[in-house]
Amino acid sequence: MTVAVEHIATDQPPDDAKARDVDYGWQSGNRLELLENGEAYFPRVFQAMREAQREILLETFILFEDKVGHELKGILIEAAQRGVKVVASLDGFGCGELSPAFLGELAEAGVLVQMFDPASKMLGIRTNWFRRLHRKIVVVDATVAFIGGINFSADHLGDFGPEAKQDYAVRVTGPAVADLHHFALAQSGRQVRTRRGWRRRQQRPSLWTTANEEGLVRLIYRDNVQHRDDIEEAYIHALSKAQKRVVIANAYFFPGYRLLREIRNAARRGVHVQLIMQGQPDVLLAKLAARMLYDYLLKDGVVIHEYCQRPLHGKVALVDDEWSTVGSSNLDPLSLSLNLEANVLIRDRAFNQQLYERLELLAHEHCRTMPENRKPRLWLWRLTVGFLVFHVMRHFPVLTGWLPAHKPRLKPFESQAHDL
Structure with missing residues (x-):
């Protein structure tokens, strides 16, 4: 065969x-x-x-x-x-x-x-x-x-x-x-029929909408050509609009400087910001990287939970009472700067509330919360490494541009035959 x-x-x-x-x-x-x-x-x-x-x-x-x-x-x-x-x-x-x-x-x-x-x-x-x-x-x-x-x-x-x-x-x-x-x-490389609404636009539609409707959905994606930062921009835009609450549950959390700053700024202006991170990670490096950011966020009032029941693999977030996102994109360098990802943005009160209730249950029953005034051990080492990590993170999108990229073309071919 x-x-x-x-x-x-x-x-x-x-x-x-x-x-x-x-x-x-x-x-x-x-x-x-x-x-x-x-x-x-x-x-x-x-x-x-x-x-x-x-x-x-x-x-x-x-x-x-x-x-x-x-x-x-x-x-x-x-x-x-x-x-x-x-x-x-x-x-x-x-x-x-x-x-x-x-x-x-x-x-x-x-x-x-x-x-x-x-x-x-x-x-x-x-x-x-x-x-x-x-x-x-x-x-x-x-x-x-x-x-x-x-x-x-x-x-x-x-x-x-x-x-x-x-x-x-x-x-x-x-x-x-x-x-x-x-x-x-x-x-998938299959033939598609293109309608006018799907043609390439000179001006991209807004990542935010004020339409007073339920069941609003927008597909966003990340590639390495025209849509390199669409998902990151959607997060930044939603955080900048936040007035009441933000909950982000993300498996691999090591975002770029702009997104990190927007999370901190939301907390500074009185928004209740909660992050749910991995406490029992499937990749230990992911937990260590996220913890390098804790002090920066905690001092401005961000509440950080570590989920400890089992490995967290989620990539979801909500802002206020309507906006939510679900998809494949983590908030780390691989997802935000390299991988091919896709999320949906959702504006729907019922969905937002359901997601909020599930994440609240997770945070309060299966997580440990990081204390605001925790005293890090090995503070000099953390200060030095944290400084380096922070600035690498800030410039990571530029640094990834030095890595080889796939060429923008489809190259279908038959693999070597396997006799079974």
Whole structure:
């Protein structure tokens, strides 16, 4: 049996640049469902896929050959066999351990499998670390979409044990699904039809809206060409407008200077700012990096919680009573300066309140709160390292420009055949 897998080696899949380089506007009248952890997410996604009649578009950073991965594989195969067009875009680093047999079963059934920036191991170590396809998007029949931080792996389920991840996603139905569908289709390199509202604009639509409507949704994304800082700018803009409360729950927190300053400024003008960070990290370096920023934030009244029940993997935030965001983007150098990411901005009171209640429960029942007047140990070392870290962080977006970038083109080709 021969496995045919397309390899996307770029940041810029389709040749039609106008179809790809799009600024999506605010869409009203959407219905939103917050999904917390795999227990809520996987049943809803898998149900939508089982009911698919025409098309399934899937993007994920991680797909493992565990009970979740095998269930997904079976659903995609069954859908493809009944005539549904199925496109699975996988990251070459996050999905680098998938076996030829696993991929072969998908390809044989008619699933189009695409691997973003695959690379062979060198001395047993994967080398394709930077500029990952980090998005997690599923769109079914252009009528329902899912976006968030949850991968297709069993470590998003509570029965995985102490290392099970805490994470969030959102199910979207309504007009915004058309934008998510257009985006996912364009990123996959498939042919797309471009309507006037999707054409490249000379002036980008505002990241903020004062429209007095519920169910407002806007898709934003980060690439390494025209949309390098859209997600970061959305956070900065929302924080600058905050009047009452801010809650940010983010797994990997090491933002740039401008975003860090806006968080501090919100607290200084009396906004109740809460950060929920990793207390039991899956990557120890992430916790150490975030802690370098604690003193800078605590002294201005920012409340910092460390979630200690299990690893925090969420990428969500809310401002005041209406604005929220859910997506794949962490607030760290990889997400804000290198990876391909996607979030939705949401203006909806009911969704905001539900997210707030879930995060408040997390903060008060499963977190430890950092004291405002804590006395750091090894203060001279921390002062020196903190100074260096702070200024590296401030200039990181410029520094990353020195790293090699993917060329803006689609390069599909067949992988080497695997005899199974």
